[in-house]
Amino acid sequence: MELTVVGDFPLSEGSKRLASETVPTADHPSKRLRQSSETPQLMTEATLSQGVDEVEHRQAGPPAWSNSRQQIGDTIEWFHCMQGGAAHNGLKCTGVLLDADNGERSLMSDEVIITRTGGDCTGAGQTLSLKQNQSPKGIIIRSIMASLRAKKPVGVIVGVRNELLKVKIPHRYCVMDWFLITNVWMEKMGKYAGFRFRLEKLDLSTKGWWAEQGPNEELPLAPRNLNRPPPTRECSVCGKPSIQVYIRPGWMCLEPSCRKFWKIGNKEPKEFEYHPDFLNYRHPRGPDIPNSGPLVNVVDRNLEPPEGVADREEWRGIVCPECRKCIQRVTWDAWDCTDDALREPEETCCYRVVRRIREIPLQSILKGVRPYTRRQLQASIQPVIDKRSLEPYELRTYEIPNGGSITHFVSNPTINERADGPNHLFSELQRLDLGLKRYPLGSAQGENEKEGGGAESHPRHLPVSSKRKSSKRKSCKKSTCRVKGTLTCHFAVNYGVPYKYVVSVESRAFSDAPVPILTALGRLSWATEKAVTGAGGQYQAPNELLALGYFEQMSIGFHDDGEKGLGPTIATLSLGTRSRMHIRMKDKYYFGISKSHVATSDDPVLPGCINEKERRSLKKSFDKGQITAEDFAAQRVAMLRRPGSRHSPKLLSLELKHGDLVVMHGAALQKYYEHAVEPDNGLRFALTARYIETNSDMDRIKGSFKLQDNQIYDGQ
Incomplete structure (x- = not known):
């Protein structure tokens, strides 16, 4: 499998700062860089070198959350995806969901996330494993690579089944923040090779709500060496550069087409420790980072006109301005924070927006x-x-x-x-x-x-x-x-x-x-x-x-x-x-078999079905008692093929x-x-x-x- 491995894509340096979405914050007593407490700003290379005492700010809670995947997918602009861990739009990744299995060697800290891409896996829950080598042509990896190259921030959502964070995740799904995809590479994961990628929190001026507090939390920015990128070497066999992800076992070629891929000497490594520079390096924030708009749109819809039209905007979800829950339009004429089949006993918010639908003249339709x-x-x-x-x-x-x-x-x-x-x-x-x-x-x-x-x-x-x-x-x-x-x-x-x-x-x-x-x-x-x-x-x-x-x-x-x-x-x-x-x-009557390649037991062989002539002849033999039921099923399975995505x-x-x-x-x-x-x-x-x-x-x-x-x- 030929692939040019994407290592480190440093972001352009510059002093322009992007405003992040304003979310609830709470003061925290540790020391921090000098900055406005009212307008959080991104860290540039210049500000990273300033070491002054100042009270840091920590988000008090998720800027938005939900009890179901559909609630958050119907509400959050950058995550309209009901399946899989990555949302995309225009062939660019717009959002990532981290829930349950994140793959071996995954990591989540205050500012850095390392995880694997989805797809080509078997199993469930926390036990997913690759069933084949992942291809760079898949839509997920292509969208992630596109966002990497465009330096496009992606939103991140964490689910309560994620076991990487050391803090309690307060709701089933919680929005974290904007992140940058900084590295994409391939590793062996069991028998097969798959993609992994590193994300870095975009706004380093504010602690996320998920940041660990106490003696183990990350130091203020100034004492850390954030400007030394991890080493990169060219492979002596394939001549392609690979970034050093691990200090133990050491540098390895990350080009999957190379015979030295994922090997130290001639053996695949068994023990791993991330290189400190790979974890600690923070890319300079510059003007070439596109502004993705607000992380979460929070609007009190009760301040808007009481009537709407039956368009798409009227049945999108909204973020409750009081509790930050994602509310779906459940009833014809209202958004109601209490109207949720998955509502938890501790939820007390009763926010409600009555929004009647304006009568539409038939002629306008x-x-x-x-x-x-x-x-x-x-x-x-x-x-x-x-x-x-x-x-x-x-x-x-x-x-x-x-x-x-x-x-x-x-x-x-x-x-x-x-x-x-x-x-x-x-x-x-x-x-x-x-x-x-x-x-x-x-x-x-x-x-x-x-x-x-x-x-x-x-x-x-x-x-x-x-x-x-x-x-x-x-x-x-x-x-x-x-x-x-x-x-x-x-x-x-x-x-x-x-x-x-x-x-x-x-x-x-x-x-x-x-x-x-x-x-x-x-x-x-x-x-x-x-x-x-x-x-x-x-x-x-x-x-x-x-x-x-x-x-x-x-x-x-x-x-x-x-x-x-x-x-x-x-x-x-x-x-x-x-x-x-x-x-x-x-489909089961047209193809004669299920998606799992089990023969349809009550197949009448309808006119126009695939392989109609052969299936009808085989059924005739079975009806006459010339073949057993087992042979009948086995011969149909051998005869018929069903593409997974075809109907x-x-x-x-x-x-x-x-x-x-x-x-x-x-x-x-x-x-x-x-x-x-x-x-x-x-x-x-x-x-x-x-x-x-x-x-x-x-x-x-x-x-x-x-x-x-x-x-x-x-x-x-």
Whole structure:
């Protein structure tokens, strides 16, 4: 593996000082350099040589903290990452999380951090180990190297499972400070070679809240020799320079392509002690260090107007100005420090911001919408189009192979503008307090459970999960990590029989439902009956309705609605911004094996699956008893390959406009296929009705309803 090892990248000298984020401080009696107690400043080479007595300042606590990873990832500008230990934006590392395993020989002190890069590991918790040599082409190391070269400060977060600090970490995740990446190199970690890097606290004028107090704390700056860089030597074999990281065993070549890499003589070292100059050297701070802005934005949102619009800013997290906790937008109309499923008993803060959503005129959403391209609306299934049977609707019916049918009721202005029609419903849903709320995710259903599983309900990505068009706040869209405390990427309220899907949502009785919900239920009941009877099925009235609300840039990843006890028919009414609904075969049926290369036990060999002909022939032999179940599974595993990041292709993409209805009919459709909904930017409501079997008399009462005459829909 060829790599030019990056050793020490000294930062340009200069006297310009950058202001750091102001955080709570407390006086500390030890001696320090002379500086303003009101304006903390960075240390330049000149100030490092000044030795005067002055009271030093120590941060009293973390500038921001959280009880869950999503809380901090949804709030802190430079750490939008739900998986892994490094966040990046524009191919530059912006933040680092240090929690649980940091790798052997890792170190954290008041001002210096030495740790390893993530990726290519196996195991869990504190026992991660490399499973292969790390590549310099990986996105993590490339982003770290880019920030090193650009001298870009990175934020650091520490988790309570980190055992390197000698002080108690007060919360599950705590923001530390801005750091500079000063060195990146490779070492052997067990059998394989991996990357390690050194970070240095940017602002040396203030002690961090994590700094050790007492006789073991670091000396004031002046008595330390901070300006002697560690030695660097050229390898006699490869001719490339390597910095001396360890005083014991001594200098080693850190070029992984060299035969002398990580060797003293001809042996790999076993004992290590860092070189004092490698730990103690502090790079001069100069004007070429880019200003990354505030470490944490703390604003009292109660001082702002009491109304907002349903854009991305309205569902970002905020830092509580009273306790510094990262607060997520859990309810439709408020940020509330107490509204946290992971809230600890010792938390007493009751900060709350009521922020109502200003009503958005429908025309502002629909105006200037460009048609989707052919590529955006790909389809391998052509619909049967019927413009007469249910006029003024246009019906488009798609027959899904071995699955069932999808009926798309295409609306139009004539339908939407009628009394109690979609336009009226969209306006009323904005005015009412429906009790919409984001709920913690549980465990989903099916093979794709980490991507979601419920009626337009479970995001593949998180609040972090959402579509982000802003270059400043990129989401980890491919992250499928389900972290404790993670909230759905939509707001929800349920009426009728409880719908127990991936999140636990409190259900309200239809007798308590507002008029617009029952009006929508009338339309959904009509569409369900027409689609089911048109397909030759028997109509069953819905007894549950799930109302979902989406702010701008919220979207839903692939999922199914195949809950146990759920009827074979699901109907959805779309209100507000336009969206695309994608249908695809579930990966385990398309590939025939799971991600862990286990053969799918109930594989029906659906039309269009990969290796369809060979799989069908093999299944025929098994069904005839010509091969055993073990041989059947083994031959399929040997035949099939499944790339880790690849998914089955989209079978169908529908354009859902304001007022459209979609009915999915057939239990096999939810078993073998999954769907996703990707709205345009703008406010959207989705109301989904279905029938759910229940043995509870109380649930039956909740699910019973009687529509008024004007709520019974006639298709006009």
